[in-house]
Amino acid sequence: MPAPYPKSVPMRSPRSPRETRSPGLEPLAVLPVFVTLTGRRAVLAGANGGAAWKVKLLAAAGAHVDVYAPEPTEEMRAAPGEAVAGRVVLHERDWNPADLEGVAFAIAAHEDEAACAAFVAAARAAGAIVNAVDRPHLCDVSFGAIVNRSPLVVGISTEGAAPVFGQTVRARIEAMLPAGFRAWVAAARDWRAEVGARYHAFAERRAFWERFADRAFAEPERAPGRADLDALMAESEAGPRGGAVTLVGAGPGDAELLTLKALRALRGADVILYDDLVAPEILDYARREARTMLVGKTGHGPSCRQDDINALMVSLAKSGKRVVRLKSGDPLVFGRAGEEIDACRAAGIPVTVVPGVTAAQGAAAALGLSLTHRDAARRLQYVTGHDRRGALPDDLNWAALADPTVTTVVYMPKRTLRALLARAVEQGLPPGTPALVVFNATRADQAVIRGSARDLADRVEAAGGEGPAIVMVGDALGRDAQGAAASGRQAAASGAH
Ligand code: SAH
Numbered sequence: 001m002p003a004p005y006p007k008s009v010p011m012r013s014p015r016s017p018r019e020t021r022s023p024g025l026e027p028l029a030v031l032p033v034f035v036t037l038t039g040r041r042a043v044l045a046g047a048n049g050g051a052a053w054k055v056k057l058l059a060a061a062g063a064h065v066d067v068y069a070p071e072p073t074e075e076m077r078a079a080p081g082e083a084v085a086g087r088v089v090l091h092e093r094d095w096n097p098a099d100l101e102g103v104a105f106a107i108a109a110h111e112d113e114a115a116c117a118a119f120v121a122a123a124r125a126a127g128a129i130v131n132a133v134d135r136p137h138l139c140d141v142s143f144g145a146i147v148n149r150s151p152l153v154v155g156i157s158t159e160g161a162a163p164v165f166g167q168t169v170r171a172r173i174e175a176m177l178p179a180g181f182r183a184w185v186a187a188a189r190d191w192r193a194e195v196g197a198r199y200h201a202f203a204e205r206r207a208f209w210e211r212f213a214d215r216a217f218a219e220p221e222r223a224p225g226r227a228d229l230d231a232l233m234a235e236s237e238a239g240p241r242g243g244a245v246t247l248v249g250a251g252p253g254d255a256e257l258l259t260l261k262a263l264r265a266l267r268g269a270d271v272i273l274y275d276d277l278v279a280p281e282i283l284d285y286a287r288r289e290a291r292t293m294l295v296g297k298t299g300h301g302p303s304c305r306q307d308d309i310n311a312l313m314v315s316l317a318k319s320g321k322r323v324v325r326l327k328s329g330d331p332l333v334f335g336r337a338g339e340e341i342d343a344c345r346a347a348g349i350p351v352t353v354v355p356g357v358t359a360a361q362g363a364a365a366a367l368g369l370s371l372t373h374r375d376a377a378r379r380l381q382y383v384t385g386h387d388r389r390g391a392l393p394d395d396l397n398w399a400a401l402a403d404p405t406v407t408t409v410v411y412m413p414k415r416t417l418r419a420l421l422a423r424a425v426e427q428g429l430p431p432g433t434p435a436l437v438v439f440n441a442t443r444a445d446q447a448v449i450r451g452s453a454r455d456l457a458d459r460v461e462a463a464g465g466e467g468p469a470i471v472m473v474g475d476a477l478g479r480d481a482q483g484a485a486a487s488g489r490q491a492a493a494s495g496a497h
Contacts, residue, residue, distance in 0.1 A: 016304060016308065017273065017293050017294070017295040017296070017304050017308060017309065017312050019291060019292070019293050020292050020293060020294045021292075029157070029159040030157050030159050032144075032155055033141075034155070035061075035129065037058060037061040037063040037086070037104065037105060038061070038062030038086075039062060039063075039064065040062075040063055040064070040105070041063070041065075041066070041102050041103045041104055041105075042058045042063040042064065042065045042066075042103065042104060042105040042106065042107070043065070043066050043067075043068065043095070043099060043100060043103045043105075043106045043107070043123065043128070044058070044065060044066075044067045044068070044069075044106070044107040044109055045067075045068045045069070045094075045106075045108060045109065045119045046068075046069060046108060046109035046115065046116070046119070046133075047069035047071060047072045047073050047076050047109060048109045048110065048111050048133055048134070049133075050109065050133040050134060051067075051069070051073070051076060051107070051109035051133060052073060052075035052076045052078075052079050054107050054109065054131075054143070055067055055076065055079045055088055056079060056082060056083065056084075056088075057143065058107075059079075059084070059085060059086040059087065059088050060083075060084050060085055060086070061085070061086065063086045063105065064086055064087050064089075065083075065086060065087070065088045066089050066091060066099065067079070067088065067090045067091065068091050068093060068094060068095035068099060069092065069109075070092060070093055070094055072090060072092060077090065097122055100122055100123055100126035100128065101126065103123065103126055103127075103128045104128060104129065105128055105129050105130075105131075106119070106120075106128040106129070106130050106131075107130075107131045107132070107133065108120050108123070108130070108131070108133065108135070108138065109132075109133040113135070116132050116135055116138055120132055120138045124140075129141055136160055142157065142159075142160065144156045145157075145163075145166045145169070145170040146170070147170055147173045147174050147177060149177055149179065149181045149182045149185065151182075151185045151186055151189055152177070152181050152182065152185040154173055156169055156173070178220035179221070180220040180221040180222065180223065181216065181220060183223040183224060184212075184216040184220070184224055187223075187224045187225075187228070187229075194229070195208055195233075198233065199236070204236065207236055208232060208233070210268070211232050211236060212232055214268070215228065215232065217264070242320060242350070243316065243317035243318055243320045243322065243323065243349060244317060244323070244351070244352070245313055245317050245323045245324075245325060245340075245344050245349055245350070245351045245352075246265045246322070246323070246324050246325070246351070246353070246354060247325045247327065247332075247335075247337055247340060247341070247351065247352070247353045247354065248262050248265045248266065248324050248325065248326050248327070248331065248354045248356065249262065249327060249328075249329060249330040249354060249355050249356015249357065249358075250278045250279065250282045250326050250327060250328055250329070250356055251282075251329060251356045251357040251362065251442070252328065252329055252357060252358070252359045252361075252363070252441045252442045252443070252468075253279040253440065253442045253443035254279075254362070254443065255279065255281045255282050255284070255285065257356075257357045257362065257442060258282065259354060259355070261354045262356065263285055265324050265354055266282075266285045266286045266287075266290075266326075267285070267287055268287075268322055269286060269287065269290050269322050269323065270290060270291065270316075270322045270323070271290065271292075271293065271316050271321050271322075271323050271324070272286055272290055272291070272292045272293070272323075272324045272326050273293050273295045273312065273313060273323065273324070273325050273326065274295065274325075274326040274327075275294075275295065275296065275326070275327055275328055276294065276296060277328035277329075277468055278327070278328050283326075286324075293312075295308075295309045306336055306339055309325075310339060310340055310343035313325055313340060313344065314343055314347040314349055317344070317347075317349040318347065318349065325340060327356070328356075328359070329356055329357065329358040329359045329362075330355050330356045330357065330358040331353055331354075331355070331356065332353065332355070333358045333359075333382060334382075334384055334411045334412070337353070341353075357442075358382075359411065359441055359468070359470050360382060360409040360470060360472070362442040363409075363438040363441035363442075363470055365442070366438065366441055366442055366446055367436075367438070369476070369479060370476065371409075371476055372407065372476065373476045373479055375479075376405065376407075376474070376475040376478070376479060377405055377406065377407045377474055377475065377476040378405045378406065379400075379403075379405070379407070380406070380407045380409070381400060381407070381408050381409070382409045382411060383396055383401070383408060383409070383410055384412055385410045385411065385412045385413035385416045385417065385420055385471070386412040386416065390415060391415075391416065392416040392420055392423075396420075398424065398427040399427065399428075401420075401423075401424045401427065401429065401473075402424050402425075402428040402429040403429070404429060404433040404474055404475045405474070405475060406474055407472065407473075407474035407476045407477065408472065408473045408474055409471070409472050410470060410471040410473070411470055413437070413470060413471040414469060417437075417456070417457050417460065417471060420471075421435065421453050421454075421456060421457055421473070422457075424453060424473070425453055425454065429453050429473075430453070431453050431454035432452050432453070433473060433474065434450070434451075434452060434474070434475065434476075434477040434478035435450075435451055435452055435453050435456040435471065435472065435473040435474075435477065436448055436450045436451065436456070436471070436472055436477055437449045437456065437460055437469050437470070437471050438469065438470055438472070439466065439467050439468070440466075440468060440469075441470065445466075447465055449463050453473060456471070
């Protein structure tokens with residue numbers, strides 16, 4: 001995360017774009033690793049409740065499983081006949097040390113703790129990776145929830161903290177990964193050697209596999225064939241993919257509000273130029289290899305010069321990079337996107353825009369409020385509270401701002417809020433018109449201050465508030481339960497109007 005600017009930095013001194021590093025690794029509760037068991041020996045001793053399922057799992061992974069259980073359950077007796085891969089042999093007797101020869105993976109499944117511990121010790125001494133059913137303290141490794149699109153396999157662990165939650169996560173991932181990915185990943189495995197032989201340079205191979213992934217995501221349910229391999233190779237050899245710029249809307253904060261297109265653009269970017277207002281968790285969706293650069297632009301703080309941002313964007317794209325210009329909210333709402341688009345076009349760089357949820361929409365959704373309720377609003381307008389110098393713009397349409405049947409959303413309102421509301425009232429806006437501020441819309445620290453055109457500035461001053469904020473004014477804002485309660489209190493305090 002960028003360090004906050006020291007107070008002594010003059011407010012408007014320009015700063016330079018700078019590369020930022022993702023914070024890197026955070027502590028891991030467990031290390032996810034994937035064990036190859038095809039054709040290897042596995043042993044399970046005992047026959048407690050979870051044992052039969054574990055045997056089936058080991059066999060599904062291709063292991064040759066020997067089960068030692070003097071009194072097997074019915075389910076265990078059925079296991080040899082149910083193995084979908086590998087094989088299972090049931091020995092209806094206790095294990096003995098000779099049974100552990102050459103064993104790669106061993107599971108203790110006795111009812112009795114001491115019996116488990118003895119088996120675990122012997123299996124470890126024999127060089128096996130060890131698990132004990134329902135006894136985490138005896139385990140080298142544990143089993144997680146699985147999403148199976150073999151050869152694509154996803155493992156999920158909560159380190160035993162919340163198995164049901166893990167299952168829910170599994171269900172989500174199941175829904176996200178099309179069944180057809182099996183065929184695509186299997187094709188990748190089959191083509192790997194041929195692609196490796198054809199493209200010696202790492203960058204060429206990477207470019208090929210990125211195109212492959214794009215195609216898989218575009219047509220997940222179609223099984224790929226030889227024609228796809230040929231087409232992908234032809235595309236790759238038609239020359240390096242040229243640079244391009246995509247302006248992407250990051251939304252107001254909550255990462256779940258990213259569009260699927262935004263996600264794809266982030267996954268495909270070589271370089272991401274982002275503003276301070278972009279929530280840090282959004283960058284987690286970028287490829288790990290992508291360069292990320294903070295190019296500034298806070299409402300009031302120092303910013304990089306727009307010309308520098310444009311020049312950087314164009315030069316990166318000219319050198320063949322896929323550049324994502326990541327902007328908070330929607331790129332085309334108070335984002336100076338017009339200048340960036342012009343700069344790209346002037347330089348002959350292809351430029352596209354991926355819309356995002358603008359702050360006003362994020363705030364309205366968070367409030368559960370219609371901005372155009374037909375009993376209260378005839379029009380919706382977004383205005384800026386800032387002109388180029390940071391002052392209240394003189395050329396706002398004051399007649400429109402004075403109309404309570406218009407829902408007005410003020411972006412960048414902080415410095416000029418008092419003056420803006422006072423002038424609107426002067427121009428005829430009823431002072432009791434509902435008005436509110438939403439700080440950090442859609443983020444964990446979202447906060448709302450409600451009031452009226454008359455008193456909102458005082459209320460905000462009294463309550464304070466950090467982070468990006470928008471102001472909303474108009475009769476439509478009085479329609480939510482809390483808003484109605486707030487205006488009721490106001491009316492009682494100041495006499496009905
Ligand atoms: N393109 C952005 C607006 C950029 S201008 C969009 O479509 O939302 C920056 C202003 O947006 C901030 O000063 C603030 O008024 C508003 N803003 C951005 N994110 C916000 C958020 N999460 N909550 C409240 N206001 C926000």
